[in-house]
Amino acid sequence: MKLSFLGAARQVTGSMYLLEVQDDYRILIDCGSDLERSSSNGQAPPTTPATSFFPFEASGINLVLLTHAHVDHSGNLPNLYREGYEGQILCTEPTFALTEILLKDAATINQKRINDLNASKKKRVKDRQAKMQNDLYLERQVRDAMENVVPIAFNRRFRVHEGLDVTFIPAGHLLGAAHIVINVFENGERKSICFSGDIGRKNYPLLIDPAPVPPVDYLICESTYGNRLHENTETPEEALADVIKRTCIDIPGRLIIPSFSVGRTQALLYTLNKLYSEHNFPPIKVFSDSPMAYDSSRVYTKNIRLLNKEARDFYEENEALFDFENFTFLESTKASKAVSDYNEPCIIISSSGMVQGGRVEHHIAANIGNPYCTILMIGYCAEGTLGWRLLNGQPTLTIKGKEQAVNARVEKIDVFSGHGDQNDLINFVKMQPADSLRKVFLVHGELSGMEAFREALAEVGYNQVEIPTKGQTYEL
DSSP states (O other): OEEEEEESSSSSSOOEEEEEEGGGEEEEEOOOOOTTSSOTTOOOOOOOTTSOSSSSOGGGOOEEEOOOSSHHHHTTHHHHHHTTOOSEEEEOHHHHHHHHHHHHHHHHHHHHHHHHHHTOOOHHHHHHHHHHHHHOOOHHHHHHHHTTEEEOOTTOOEEEETTEEEEEEEOOSSTTOEEEEEEEEETTEEEEEEEOOSOOOTTOSSSOOOOOOOOOSEEEEEOTTTTOOOSOOSOHHHHHHHHHIIIIISSOOEEEEEOOTTTHHHHHHHHHHHHHHHSOOOOOEEEEEOHHHHHHHHHHHHTGGGSOHHHHHHHHHHSOSSOOTTEEEOOSHHHHHHGGGOOSOEEEEESOTTSSSSTHHHHHHHHTTOTTEEEEEOSOOOTTSHHHHHHTTOSEEEETTEEEEOOSEEEEOOTTOOSOOHHHHHHHHHTSOTTTOOEEEEESSOHHHHHHHHHHHHHTTOOOEEOOOTTOEEEO
8 A cells, every 4th residue: 555645744734646557547635726835726737738636547546535625625626637537526415515616616716817817919928828728627517526426424333445435534624524545455454544625623613523433554644734733712703792892882883804705704603693793792794795704604504413512502593504684795796895895884794814815805905094993813834825914914915916904903822723723733643543553644834834744742651753855755
């Protein structure tokens, strides 16, 4: 059995791992976009028609397993089918629904980029358009991928090949997210391997806690927060209530929250609903400015049975998770821009979370000079993004070609981060007996975080820890 690390190796995004077992049966675990080396819409780096997105023959893959919907795990699935893959994708039902939303949105953006270039008469732009046409997937490739998804229930062993079965175990982090355990029987020996996916945290809004993983021989463990602990110790309700009180109640201000449409926005809206329903907050107007967030929220409501008990009880009592007084989903671009003329205190939740593309750029541009505006960052921002520059206190920012002074306040809380911190990651590994776990492979993190996490694991008795490089293959 061989395991190759083809993405998220010594970096956070681009998760993709190739497991080769007997009879030359090949399983691809995740097929994500490398957001750190690509454009803001999450596509792979440019290629030419003669080259491949992948360091393998797509038609030679027998099966794809998907841990969860986020594009750094799912974003290159359409390209896999475009290059000749004809097999199935196994994932949970909510992961199927959320992945389809994300990939269709990416395809729409890709089509718009191509159309914009098509409208140009400049030869260099035409040349770029021809190249881009080869690089970017469109709705047809998304449809090809989604037609081959087979939804799998949690905690049920599923036989996929002779001597090989898989089990999806709840991981928290995002609705439908899973740890994937693979059992392989070859040469009279049983070997087991677990791919952590992204590890959630306990008591996160809406989501169940990550479930225990049975003992395995090999563990592939994400390490996003390998060297960090979450800073905020309050509950999401307490942290958000404090910000709203200071920015919208004590003064008649405006609160803008850049937020990813799938997962993070649902946690925010649910928390706001609880504040207004159970804590008698003044009915401040709340705008959610993302059609994708609307579609994703419907998936959450449809899968109420997979949410935590608190969310299920709240839904039973209030008949809604995300709909409350003075709340509006903004569907059209016209409605989005009209919010700039709303003069009362309000909260605007808009994507993207890193303030890199999406409607939130308009809201930031319209309010960056307003001292009565607060921009609340609630998640990770990659270096160089507009969100990263806001967090680093730059006095001026160039948005859509216009330089503006930053007079708005910029704050940050991490209670809505969907990733477990170093303590959570250590506890995840400690579910495995140190004397029988043959190897831990650290992925999905910055190298400095991985090295710190490896040291922390050594202190609790786990010494067989590897940090693979991209393209590296191990024989298990």
